[in-house]
Every structure is written in C-alpha cells, then in structure tokens.
Amino acid sequence: AQKVTQAQTEISVVEKEDVTLDCVYETRDTTYYLFWYKQPPSGELVFLIRRNSFDEQNEISGRYSWNFQKSTSSFNFTITASQVVDSAVYFCALSDPSGSARQLTFGSGTQLTVLP
Amino acid sequence: GAVVSQHPSRVICKSGTSVKIECRSLDFQATTMFWYRQFPKKSLMLMATSNEGSKATYEQGVEKDKFLINHASLTLSTLTVTSAHPEDSSFYICSASGGDPPGAQHFGDGTRLSIL
Numbered sequence: 616a617q618k619v620t621q622a623q624t625e626i627s628v629v630e631k632e633d634v635t636l637d638c639v640y641e642t643r644d645t646t647y648y649l650f651w652y653k654q655p656p657s658g659e660l661v662f663l664i665r666r667n668s669f670d671e672q673n674e675i676s677g678r679y680s681w682n683f684q685k686s687t688s689s690f691n692f693t694i695t696a697s698q699v700v701d702s703a704v705y706f707c708a709l710s711d712p713s714g715s716a717r718q719l720t721f722g723s724g725t726q727l728t729v730l731p
Numbered sequence: 732g733a734v735v736s737q738h739p740s741r742v743i744c745k746s747g748t749s750v751k752i753e754c755r756s757l758d759f760q761a762t763t764m765f766w767y768r769q770f771p772k773k774s775l776m777l778m779a780t781s782n783e784g785s786k787a788t789y790e791q792g793v794e795k796d797k798f799l800i801n802h803a804s805l806t807l808s809t810l811t812v813t814s815a816h817p818e819d820s821s822f823y824i825c826s827a828s829g830g831d832p833p834g835a836q837h838f839g840d841g842t843r844l845s846i847l
Contacts, residue, residue, distance in 0.1 A: 642831045648835075650835065658840060662733075724773075
C-alpha cells in the first residue's frame with residue numbers, strides 16, 4: 616500500500632522568509648512518480664512538479680526548489696523568499712504505476728500562511 | 732497546455748435534486764479522468780476513475796448509483812449526483828491525465844456543491 620505523510624499541518628512565516636514543506640512517502644514500487652500541487656483559497660489545484668523515481672537530481676524553478684532523497688523516502692519542497700501569494704495548501708502526492716491509470720495518493724496537505 | 736475545465740463552479744440546490752458536473756480537457760485527449768471529493772480542511776479523496784468508453788471504477792465505499800459517472804469522449808467526463816441530500820454537500824474536483832508531462836494529473840477548478 617502507498618502512503619504519503621505531510622507531518623506539518625500548518626506553517627506560518629513572514630514574507631521573505633524561506634520555508635520548507637516536508638513530504639515522506641511509502642511504496643513498494645520501484646518505479647513511481649512524486650508530485651507537488653498547490654491549492655490556493657480559490658480551490659483549484661495547480662500542478663507544480665512531477666519527479667520520476669529514477670531521477671534524484673534536485674530541481675529549481677524560480678523561488679521553488681525540490682529535494683528528492685530516495686534513501687529517506689522524502690520529497691521536500693522549499694520556497695525561497697516567500698510571498699503573500701504563496702499562501703495556500705500544498706499537497707504532496709505519489710502515483711500508482713499499476714495499470715494504465717496513474718492513481719494519485721495524496722498527503723493530508725500543509726497549510727502555508729505567509730504574513731506581510 | 733493541459734487545461735481542464737470544470738463546470739459549474741458552484742451549485743446550490745434543494746434536497747432531492749440531481750446535479751450534473753462536467754469536466755473537460757481543453758487542449759489534450761484525456762485517456763483517464765478522476766473524480767475526487769474534498770471535505771473542508773481535508774485532503775482529496777478519490778471517488779472513481781473513468782476511462783473513455785468504459786464503466787468507471789469506484790473506490791470502496793462510494794455508491795455508484797449515487798454518483799453516476801459517464802466518460803463519453805476523450806475530452807469529457809460527467810459526474811451526476813443523484814437525488815442529492817445535505818450530506819452530499821462538498822467540494823468535487825475532477826482531474827485528467829494524458830497531457831504533459833506524462834503521468835501528471837491536471838485538475839479542474841472544482842465544484843462547490845451545497846444542498847439545502
């Protein structure tokens with residue numbers, strides 16, 4: 616069975632601070648995908664990144680960076696110089712590669728509040 | 732690319748009414764669509780997976796006669812909440828895979844359903 620744990624339920628930071636959102640996963644599959652999604656107050660889910668289990672290189676996209684550590688089954692997300700617009704719920708997810716439908720297992724989400 | 736449109740965004744109706752929610756992939760062919768339900772401050776709960784031209788696969792505990800899913804084309808899936816009651820009030824989100832990057836699910840903006 617797959618499981619995604621986001622231990623941080625809520626985080627508050629002041630604007631311009633850096634913040635890291637933790638994600639730990641469990642799977643017996645050797646091939647899988649990891650994802651991060653952002654859900655702002657308006658409700659829609661915004662795709663941020665997909666990471667293949669074979670690719671452990673860290674990735675940076677503007678103020679966002681992701682640290683994939685297969686040895687510790689973690690896929691942490693860091694926002695540098697946070698802004699108020701970053702306030703949202705962030706979900707980490709793991710894909711189920713079995714069959715043709717890639718079902719996602721979501722973590723419980725982390726509510727990030729960036730204060731001005 | 733990979734835009735998913737979901738309508739309506741908000742529905743308020745009386746108990747006993749049936750409500751249809753549409754999910755369309757606008758710029759790609761969605762081989763698979765997913766329907767989720769999200770309770771306040773909770774993670775997404777997968778309700779069902781639908782493939783074009785075949786019956787949907789429902790998750791355990793989801794009533795298929797209550798939540799009718801039709802996936803008539805590669806760009807359209809519908810969820811009909813039949814004879815809705817107040818306990819069906821929730822945020823429903825669809826997603827579609829088949830766009831870029833492969834394996835990623837792209838989400839609609841969600842439908843907030845309120846049953847009076």
